[in-house]
Amino acid sequence: MIEARVTVTLKTGVLDPQGKAIEGALAALGFADVGAVRQGKVFDIVLEDGDPQAARARLEAMCEKLLANTVIEDYAITLPPAR
Amino acid sequence: MIEARVTVTLKTGVLDPQGKAIEGALAALGFADVGAVRQGKVFDIVLEDGDPQAARARLEAMCEKLLANTVIEDYAITLPPAR
Numbered sequence: 001m002i003e004a005r006v007t008v009t010l011k012t013g014v015l016d017p018q019g020k021a022i023e024g025a026l027a028a029l030g031f032a033d034v035g036a037v038r039q040g041k042v043f044d045i046v047l048e049d050g051d052p053q054a055a056r057a058r059l060e061a062m063c064e065k066l067l068a069n070t071v072i073e074d075y076a077i078t079l080p081p082a083r
Numbered sequence: 084m085i086e087a088r089v090t091v092t093l094k095t096g097v098l099d100p101q102g103k104a105i106e107g108a109l110a111a112l113g114f115a116d117v118g119a120v121r122q123g124k125v126f127d128i129v130l131e132d133g134d135p136q137a138a139r140a141r142l143e144a145m146c147e148k149l150l151a152n153t154v155i156e157d158y159a160i161t162l163p164p165a166r
Contacts, residue, residue: 001118007125022126022149029148031141035084035129042090042125043105046118058114065112066105 002047002055005078008068009040043067052079085130085138088161091151092123126150135162 010016016038023037045062047055056077063075093099099121106120128145130138139160146158 009125009127019126025149026145029145031145033131033141034145035131037129038127040125040127042092042123043102044092044121044123046120048116048118058116062109062112062114062117066108 002050002052003080004045004047004055004059006043006045006059006063006067007040007076007078008043008063008073009076010038011072011074014072040073041067055079085133085135086163087128087130087138087142089126089128089142089146089150090123090159090161091126091146091156092159093121094155094157097155123156124150138162 010019019037019039022039023034026034026037045059047058049055056079059077059079063077064070068075093102102119102121105122106117109117109120128142130141132138139162142160142162146160147153151158
């Protein structure tokens with residue numbers, strides 16, 4: 001069993017209105033030194049099959065097909081350190 | 084300037100219908116070995132002030148006040164390694 005984490009973030013240059021709104025809300029709460037906020041998504045995925053090499057390939061396929069919109073989003077896959 | 088990452092995830096035991104839907108969609112796409120999926124949020128925050136100690140405290144305050152619903156969500160703060 002492998003517990004992987006996939007992080008999906010907007011590519012640089014893509015507008016992020018949600019991040020902008022959070023920026024404004026933080027400033028309104030008194031956090032004056034917040035420069036920029038970008039919001040992304042994180043998926044914690046449990047894979048039953050335990051082979052890390054195959055896992056990375058399968059997770060990439062999941063990102064390409066469903067989890068990320070690769071036109072505007074980047075994804076990063078984090079696997080637990082091999083034992 | 085500090086680029087911090089805040090990851091907000093649902094606490095264990097809290098139902099995650101969005102994660103369940105992704106689980107179903109991945110299974111329908113042929114990813115048969117997906118055991119469980121939980122979705123969370125990630126915030127990439129740029130702080131203008133460069134003191135890492137103060138940064139962590141301020142980021143915790145941001146999570147408590149705005150970024151996370153601490154009744155049902157956990158948050159984790161990742162700061163870049165000190166130089």
